[in-house]
Amino acid sequence: xxxxxxxxxxxxxxxxxxxxxxxxxxxxxxxxxxxxxxxxxxxxxxxxxxxxxxxxxxxxxxxxxxxxxxxxxxxxxxxxxxxxxxxxxxxxxxxxxxxxxxxxxxxxxxxxxxxxxxxxxxxxxxxxxxxxxxxxxxxxxxxxxxxxxxxxxxxxxxxxxxxxxxxxxxxxxxxxxxxxxxxxxxxxxxxxxxxxxxxxxxxxxxxxxxxxxxxxxxxxxxxxxxxxxxxxxxxxxxx
Amino acid sequence: xxxxxxxxxxxxxxxxxxxxxxxxxxxxxxxxxxxxxxxxxxxxxxxxxxxxxxxxxxxxxxxxxxxxxxxxxxxxxxxxxxxxxxxxxxxxxxxxxxxxxxxxxxxxxxxxxxxxxxxxxxxxxxxxxxxxxxxxxxxxxxxxxxxxxxxxxxxxxxxxxxxxxxxxxxxxxxxxxxxxxxxxxxxxxxxxxxxxxxxxxxxxxxxxxxxxxxxxxxxxxxxxxxxxxxxxxxxxxxxxxxxxxxxxxxxxxxxxxxxxxxxxxxxxxxxxxxxxxxxxxxxxxxxxxxxxxxxx
Numbered sequence: 001x002x003x004x005x006x007x008x009x010x011x012x013x014x015x016x017x018x019x020x021x022x023x024x025x026x027x028x029x030x031x032x033x034x035x036x037x038x039x040x041x042x043x044x045x046x047x048x049x050x051x052x053x054x055x056x057x058x059x060x061x062x063x064x065x066x067x068x069x070x071x072x073x074x075x076x077x078x079x080x081x082x083x084x085x086x087x088x089x090x091x092x093x094x095x096x097x098x099x100x101x102x103x104x105x106x107x108x109x110x111x112x113x114x115x116x117x118x119x120x121x122x123x124x125x126x127x128x129x130x131x132x133x134x135x136x137x138x139x140x141x142x143x144x145x146x147x148x149x150x151x152x153x154x155x156x157x158x159x160x161x162x163x164x165x166x167x168x169x170x171x172x173x174x175x176x177x178x179x180x181x182x183x184x185x186x187x188x189x190x191x192x193x194x195x196x197x198x199x200x201x202x203x204x205x206x207x208x209x210x211x212x213x214x215x216x217x218x219x220x221x222x223x224x225x226x227x228x229x230x231x232x233x234x235x236x237x238x239x
Numbered sequence: 240x241x242x243x244x245x246x247x248x249x250x251x252x253x254x255x256x257x258x259x260x261x262x263x264x265x266x267x268x269x270x271x272x273x274x275x276x277x278x279x280x281x282x283x284x285x286x287x288x289x290x291x292x293x294x295x296x297x298x299x300x301x302x303x304x305x306x307x308x309x310x311x312x313x314x315x316x317x318x319x320x321x322x323x324x325x326x327x328x329x330x331x332x333x334x335x336x337x338x339x340x341x342x343x344x345x346x347x348x349x350x351x352x353x354x355x356x357x358x359x360x361x362x363x364x365x366x367x368x369x370x371x372x373x374x375x376x377x378x379x380x381x382x383x384x385x386x387x388x389x390x391x392x393x394x395x396x397x398x399x400x401x402x403x404x405x406x407x408x409x410x411x412x413x414x415x416x417x418x419x420x421x422x423x424x425x426x427x428x429x430x431x432x433x434x435x436x437x438x439x440x441x442x443x444x445x446x447x448x449x450x451x452x453x454x455x456x457x458x459x460x461x462x463x464x465x466x467x468x469x470x471x472x473x474x475x476x477x478x479x480x481x482x483x484x485x486x487x488x489x490x491x492x493x494x495x496x497x498x499x500x501x502x503x504x505x506x507x508x509x510x511x512x513x514x515x516x517x518x519x520x521x522x523x524x525x526x527x528x529x530x531x532x533x534x535x
Contacts, residue, residue: 050419071428074425079423082419088413088420089417091412098409099409102406102424102425147424
């Protein structure tokens with residue numbers, strides 16, 4: 001569904017990505033793991049059109065989206081839930097959700113999507129009139145994912161959904177991510193620092209290190225890889 | 240007491256004009272985080288557009304006056320969007336200082352092109368609206384003053400409806416809060432920014448005509464002082480905050496009028512700006528502004 005080939009991205013003189021390639025099959029949950037500064041967020045920002053690659057290509061459903069502006073990429077069904085959630089803090093939960101459906105004209109469909117989002121995250125329905133900035137971190141993450149779902153995505157990119165969230169909510173959010181994938185068939189690219197969690201919910205994984213893919217394979221295998229365990233999973237024997 | 244009410248009315252009508260101009264500064268700041276110094280010259284162009292259009296409609300009629308005002312608003316909306324397209328959009332992503340200097344350049348360009356085309360001599364603004372004076376109690380109220388307040392009120396309510404009730408208005412607020420997140424939900428930020436310039440410039444044009452009706456001579460540099468005051472009003476209310484700009488404008492106009500009517504009339508501008516400094520000392524983000532801690 002998404003093919004990234006030999007992506008090079010730099011910030012001025014600093015190379016953030018030096019030849020990243022991966023493929024994501026339709027319907028899968030694929031994860032991108034790696035430490036700080038490995039280039040995970042840069043990869044997502046380049047795919048969604050917020051950054052321009054220096055070279056390389058990005059194919060989405062067989063068509064190149066490499067140089068398209070961000071707003072036209074969303075229109076193709078590829079939606080990015082950014083790091084730090086980026087909800088519209090002064091807008092109400094309701095308005096945030098409406099913004100998620102910005103490109104949709106069909107009112108009925110918008111209403112249906114809204115009901116679907118409330119089904120996944122009932123908490124949002126309770127907080128509808130509340131200003132998004134006053135929500136807790138976990139609720140903001142729900143809102144950010146809900147906002148993305150409002151736009152009818154076929155492909156969802158999630159950047160660190162566990163970041164800054166109360167531990168008991170992390171499990172809920174990951175359950176919901178799996179649920180969205182199963183029930184709607186939405187393909188998911190998940191970026192996570194919490195490698196354990198990411199490998200648990202995904203089928204394929206890519207490990208990024210200083211702008212390169214250094215390891216890849218089925219998540220179950222990577223979970224047992226001694227080298228990966230030592231670097232990202234806090235060491236320790238296989239349990 | 241009559242004296243007080245009279246001055247209050249004068250102040251509110253002057254303040255309403257400042258408010259209309261201030262809204263443009265504050266909206267553009269909201270979406271682009273820079274001060275569009277050329278805004279005060281769009282205000283001037285609005286007055287001149289009114290001057291030329293005013294010669295083609297029957298003088299002193301309400302329909303004619305409204306037609307002139309609407310025409311000038313459309314002309315200035317197009318001008319504002321053109322300025323954004325040609326001068327500011329190529330600098331998207333450049334440091335704010337570069338854009339700011341460009342804005343000063345555009346401002347000077349408009350002022351001196353204005354002198355070239357319109358001439359530097361002040362001209363008398365035609366009476367496009369019917370003019371009468373109404374006596375209410377001991378108060379003498381000119382119809383122009385009522386018109387200023389009425390038009391400003393209608394425009395501000397209209398703006399409020401656009402910003403809070405429409406799709407593009409919600410998009411404006413979204414872009415202002417987080418431009419990247421807006422792009423990620425499919426907003427074409429360029430369209431929203433262009434729309435914002437058009438909207439702000441149309442309000443400035445209306446302000447220009449209302450100003451010209453009350454201070455009936457116009458010249459290419461007429462925008463400088465009201466523009467500066469309106470900019471101050473926008474800061475005073477909290478830059479980026481729409482109700483703040485309206486409040487700041489009204490406050491500044493009222494204070495200025497009262498000082499002008501007192502023994503210290505010579506120092507009216509100095510006192511108005513001194514009040515600004517004092518208010519900002521206690522509320523650095525402006526009256527309705529809130530400091531948002533920037534996360535790095």
